[in-house]
Amino acid sequence: MKYRDFGKTGVAISALGFGAMRLPMGGTRTGGNVDIETSVALMHQAFGLGVNYVDTAYGYCNGQSEVAVGAALQSWKDSRVYVSTKMPLWLIKSKGDGRKYLEEQMGRLKIERIDFLHLHGLKLEDWNGRLVECELMQDIEWARSGGLFEHLSFSSHDAPENMITLMDTGLFESLLCQYNLLDRRNEPAIDHAHAKGIGVVVMGPVAGGKLVTSQEVFASMAPGTQAASSPEIALRFVLSNEKVSCALSGMSSPQMVAENAAVCSRSPRLSAEEEEQVRAAFEEKKKLKELYCTGCKYCMPCPQGVNIAHCFEAMSYQVIYGNTQQARFQYGLIGDKWHEGNGADACTACGACLEKCPQNIAIPERLAEVHKVLGEGAGG
Ligand code: SF4
Ligand code: SF4
Known part of the structure; x- marks a missing residue:
């Protein structure tokens, strides 16, 4: 040391x-x-x-x-x-x-x-x-x-x-x-x-x-x-x-x-x-992450209280960085005082958020994927 x-x-x-x-x-x-x-x-x-x-x-x-x-x-x-x-x-x-x-x-x-x-x-x-x-x-x-x-x-x-x-x-x-x-x-x-x-x-x-x-x-x-x-x-x-x-x-x-x-x-x-080299590679990853979801929260509030932006923030660790541990940790934070709201499983697919997303993200489908990969009981 x-x-x-x-x-x-x-x-x-x-x-x-x-x-x-x-x-x-x-x-x-x-x-x-x-x-x-x-x-x-x-x-x-x-x-x-x-x-x-x-x-x-x-x-x-x-x-x-x-x-x-x-x-x-x-x-x-x-x-x-x-x-x-x-x-x-x-x-x-x-x-x-x-x-x-x-x-x-x-x-x-x-x-x-x-x-x-x-x-x-x-x-x-x-x-x-x-x-x-x-x-x-x-x-x-x-x-x-x-x-x-x-x-x-x-x-x-x-x-x-x-x-x-x-x-x-x-x-x-x-x-x-x-x-x-x-x-x-x-x-x-x-x-x-x-x-x-x-x-x-x-x-x-x-x-x-x-x-x-x-x-x-x-x-x-x-x-x-x-x-x-x-x-x-x-x-x-x-x-x-x-x-x-x-x-x-x-x-x-x-x-x-x-x-x-x-x-x-x-x-x-x-x-x-x-x-x-590494800084440039991480900057590139950051851009990819924003393509996934910018975190703008225009889609919120959701009538079911789903913290959509944080669900996608958590999932980005999985899809962009391949970091499952961090993704699950982030997903588990939903519900605490800094990440208020519900997890992706509360989504009823009502579709109210869809037209508010400037990225045209298929929010309900993506949320289903988030919970499948990161929710309690997900494999790994
Ligand atoms: S589709 Fe799901 S996330 Fe979007 S507003 Fe409806 S319940 Fe909320
Ligand atoms: S509106 Fe779209 S880009 Fe913005 S936080 Fe919601 S899902 Fe992400």
Whole structure:
């Protein structure tokens, strides 16, 4: 495993971080429970391969990710592992809420000190508004003086210029942001962090699965690369940027852990030719995906509440990228608070959506196909 200095924190962290947001679960992903025993074994496998940074959050895996991470840390004595978690800022609505959630998080993790406490999904607007009204920093100072955390960090999906303003407060020691082969918008924020000695961890190196293809699809996309798979390329792209200390991967199988750890143990830099070839191939896939369905939602709402756009989004992972696992995962999200509505099986083929689709997609027939391939009980 390669290790990199983490800004000015004095800590060297592994180039691969364990993202504990996709732990193995029993039942459905939105309603099930984390399989603690399997998750602990997976994290121990990663720690054994040199991963020394594990990242969780209050809200991951129906709130059970922190419990699983705590269990993995308690039963691991062989090496030092740094734990990062995130305070749920969207739940901070009044004074004292920061303290309340942090105490709950400490209870779940069963540790005395969090190494990297992140403000989760920090937006400049909230920082200057709601979080001031709720006196969040008083709770943070209370936690700091009580030794509940070592380093204050933030994760963000805000505009890069807003992340820069947040970094310029001088309060944060590391930044967690999105960065991948298809999305380089945060490069100015990463550059700024590096210049100020703020550590950078990257989330979404595989773009939420959009950079994961089957081996067959990958072979046709990038015949000239030395890489074995598209996730390898995606990870190597992120780590080719020396200003990034660590790439998080949400690992849910022993095979993923082994493969990612192997990539991050070698020199990860991509050649310019490889980068260009693979980027062009993925851009091509993106266009194909839009031909399948642009996600415009003109066809919605459906009288039966079918989330048509997300059904097709899920299916595109199957038909464009050959990634059945991601396709089923995405289909299983329908019904949660971010993907409201019903699955494809609720379609009664009434035809009301047909004339609204600018792509002239045969929606009811395609929906039937989606449920057949991705619905519960589908083969594979
Ligand atoms: S055909 Fe199906 S998806 Fe379209 S409006 Fe009718 S029920 Fe909804
Ligand atoms: S209107 Fe057509 S292209 Fe737009 S989301 Fe619906 S099915 Fe997709």
